[in-house]
Structure formats: C-alpha cells, structure tokens
Amino acid sequence: MSKRLAGKVALITGGSRGLGAAIATTLAEQGADVAITYVASAQKAAAVAVALEAKGVRALAIRSDQGDPSSAKPLVDQVISHFGRLDILVNNAALAIQGKRIDDPQIDNAALDQQWRVNVLGVVATIRAAAPVITDGGRIISVGSGLGTRVGFAGTTDYAASKAAIVGYAKGAARDLGPRNITVNVVQPGVMATDMAAGSADKLPPSFMDTHAIGRFATVEEVAAVIAFIAGPDAGYMTGSVVDVNGGFTA
Numbered sequence: 192m193s194k195r196l197a198g199k200v201a202l203i204t205g206g207s208r209g210l211g212a213a214i215a216t217t218l219a220e221q222g223a224d225v226a227i228t229y230v231a232s233a234q235k236a237a238a239v240a241v242a243l244e245a246k247g248v249r250a251l252a253i254r255s256d257q258g259d260p261s262s263a264k265p266l267v268d269q270v271i272s273h274f275g276r277l278d279i280l281v282n283n284a285a286l287a288i289q290g291k292r293i294d295d296p297q298i299d300n301a302a303l304d305q306q307w308r309v310n311v312l313g314v315v316a317t318i319r320a321a322a323p324v325i326t327d328g329g330r331i332i333s334v335g336s337g338l339g340t341r342v343g344f345a346g347t348t349d350y351a352a353s354k355a356a357i358v359g360y361a362k363g364a365a366r367d368l369g370p371r372n373i374t375v376n377v378v379q380p381g382v383m384a385t386d387m388a389a390g391s392a393d394k395l396p397p398s399f400m401d402t403h404a405i406g407r408f409a410t411v412e413e414v415a416a417v418i419a420f421i422a423g424p425d426a427g428y429m430t431g432s433v434v435d436v437n438g439g440f441t442a
C-alpha cells in the first residue's frame with residue numbers, strides 16, 4: 192500500500208475499538224504515526240497500539256476523557272511531546288444515547304447531557320487545543336452521522352443534534368484555518384456493526400434499512416478509507432465539506 196502519510200502524525204480520539212481502531216489501522220498502513228485515545232478500554236487500546244507498531248509506525252494509546260473539555264490541551268500537548276508534531280486530527284470518539292422520545296418521562300437527561308459534553312464540547316475543545324499547533328497544511332476530520340443531516344426516525348433527537356452541531360463547527364473552523372491550508376471536514380457514516388450500533392440496532396425501526404439505497408450496514412473499513420483520503424495529500428482543496436458514507440440514507 193502507498194505510504195502517502197509517511198512522516199505524518201495523527202491523533203484519533205476513541206481508537207480503542209470500532210471505527211476509531213479501523214481509522215488508526217488505515218492511517219498506519221499509509222505510513223502515519225498514530226496516537227489513539229480511550230476512556231475505559233485500556234487493554235483494547237494497548238492492543239490496538241501494539242498492532243499499529245507491528246505495521247512499522249510509532250503508536251501511543253492515551254487515556255483522555257473527551258467528556259472533560261479540560262483534558263483536551265493536555266492530550267494534544269502529550270502528542271506533540273511524544274511525536275514532535277501533529278498533522279492529522281480525527282475527532283471520532285462519541286456516545287450514542289438513543290431509543291427514547293424527548294417526551295418520554297423515563298428519558299435520562301443526565302446521560303443526554305453527558306452525550307453533549309462528549310460529542311460536542313469535547314470535539315470543540317480538541318479542535319481548539321489542536322488548532323494553534325497542528326502543522327500548516329494539516330487535516331481536521333470530525334466523524335458525524337447521517338443522522339446529522341436526516342434524522343429519519345424517533346428517539347435520537349439529542350444524538351442527531353450533537354452531530355449536526357459539529358458540522359457547523361467544522362465549517363467555521365474551515366474558514367478560520369484555511370489561510371494555513373488546514374482543512375476541516377466532517378465524514379458522516381451510516382450504521383456500522385460496532386459496539387455502538389449493537390446498543391441501538393434493536394431500537395431501529397424494522398424498515399430502517401429500506402430507507403437506504405444500499406440495504407446493508409457500512410463496514411468500518413469503507414468509512415476509514417474515506418477518512419484516509421481526506422487526511423491525505425490529494426484532498427488539499429477539500430474543506431468545510433460534509434461527506435456522506437451512508438449507503439444513500441440521505442439521498
């Protein structure tokens with residue numbers, strides 16, 4: 192595989208499992224040194240880092256709670272201190288609190304508030320911490336959701352809104368950082384068979400896949416490949432964009 196990202200350093204939040212681990216793997220296969228974060232899965236994160244190093248790149252797993260915005264600057268500082276630079280930031284970590292309508296008396300407002308902290312405030316804090324130090328020509332990619340554009344079913348109001356919020360932030364950041372040729376984009380996956388989807392798939396309406404042009408889940412590799420393209424040298428004029436990888440859910 193072409194080492195298009197050789198010499199680059201990437202930080203991927205939530206790289207211990209699911210899509211984040213796939214993104215870390217794909218970027219490492221293209222030659223990038225990779226830092227991943229986790230909050231609970233120390234052993235899984237360590238195993239991902241070992242697998243990345245086996246691909247011949249440097250790797251580091253860092254425990255950093257994205258639900259605490261004050262942890263963002265220490266995280267970025269640790270990446271710079273360890274690797275000497277930061278070129279690619281992928282804001283991947285998120286929570287999905289879904290399944291109850293907002294008028295349900297049983298709705299868990301504390302969990303929904305935590306989702307806003309992780310999915311929005313944490314992403315904002317990480318972009319703010321990275322922006323001054325990421326290299327000129329760098330890449331910032333946030334992982335949104337097809338639900339950020341088209342909600343499609345009930346019970347996911349706050350999650351969908353959190354994903355819509357990071358689109359607006361990416362567009363603003365693209366304007367702010369464009370003079371340094373730093374691109375800022377959002378990739379919106381469709382449903383993938385990760386732990387996150389395992390927690391919500393049974394809450395999806397049975398007809399949900401009928402709303403897709405391609406009636407299956409995405410693979411994490413399909414989404415990671417698009418993120419790697421945006422992280423790479425051929426995507427330098429692509430910024431402020433929202434890229435759907437959702438089987439036509441928003442078509």
Ligand SMILES: NC(=O)c1ccc[n+]([C@@H]2O[C@H](COP(=O)([O-])OP(=O)(O)OC[C@H]3O[C@@H](n4cnc5c(N)ncnc54)[C@H](OP(=O)(O)O)[C@@H]3O)[C@@H](O)[C@H]2O)c1
Nearest residue numbers: 205207209210229230231232257258284285382383385387
């Ligand atoms: N799965 C889907 O169907 C789907 C669809 C559309 C969009 N997405 C988006 O794709 C991205 C990845 O989702 P996924 O399905 O891979 O999720 P996942 O399987 O639930 O993995 C979540 C990752 O985020 C980390 N994380 C969670 N809370 C964190 C926190 N407070 N601080 C730091 N890290 C934290 C987890 O770390 P630990 O292992 O330590 O908990 C884990 O590495 C998310 O942005 C999600 O919204 C997913």
